[in-house]
Amino acid sequence: MMRLLLLVLGLWLLTGPGSGAWAASRKAADLRQANGLTAxxxxxxxLAGNFVAEEMNPAFIFGTVKDFVASRKCPTAWLIDEAAKNRPAAPGTPEASEYTLYLEEDCPDQVVYYVFVDQSGLTPQQWIEWRRHFHKSKADQQFGAAKTKLEQACKEGCGVGGELRFLQINGELLGKSPEEYLRSDLRFAPIYDLNQQKKIPK
Known part of the structure; x- marks a missing residue:
């Protein structure tokens, strides 16, 4: 009996919350299929980089993506669109670009998608060039202030490699901004105030 309990405990440690090996629930599996997502x-x-949670004018930098994943209470898994599973070009190359990743949190009452954009492969110049590709001449006006603040944060050791773009709960887009949701609902504290240009004490 004791050997059986130890075996069960060992399996739980291997596939517990935060592990991609945890078997997805039926609801999570259905959502993956409906959205064409794969592990x-x-x-x-x-994963080791900090992230923001607002595209146009972020007010805060949060800690590492890895720390955010560890803070979740239910089993998690990383997913990507089946058509985009081949990684983009290496950092610093002309073909480097952003791409979307889904952090799935599979809870008994809901399945949450934290939709991230991996920007860790972009140099600062490529970051703004990528926005010019979509926003044309308005890119500098729309993102110039944010770029300046992020560059200053980088000098202070709080560089950013990702962005939490939006959230979905049970397939429905959350109306609240990710930045607000992280701070008010999840109590996930930021590490840097971009508007005041200073680190936030723990």
Whole structure:
């Protein structure tokens, strides 16, 4: 009996919350299929990097993506669109670009998608060039202030390699901004105030 309990405990430790090996619930599996998503292992540079949770004018930098994943209460898994599972070009190359990743949190009452954008492969110049590709001449006006603040944060050791773009709960887009949701609902504290240009004490 004791050997059986130890075996069960060992399996739980291997496949517990935060492990991609945890079997997805029926609801999670259905959502994956409906959205054409497949399992994916993000690069360590993205996981170890800090992130923002607002595209146009972020007010805060949060801690590492890895720390955010560890803070979740239910089993998690990283997913990517089946058509985009082949990684983009290496950092610093002309073909480098952003791409979307889904952090799935599979809870008994809901399945949450934290939709991230991996920007860890972009140099600062490529970051703004990528926005010019979509926003044309308005890119500098729309993102110029954010770029300046992020560059200053980088000098202070709070560089950013990712962005939490939006959230979905049970397939429905969350109306609240990710930045607000992280701070008010999840109590996930930021590490840097971009508007005041200073680190936030723990």
């Amino acid at each position: 994916f292992t993000p690069p360590e540079k993205f």
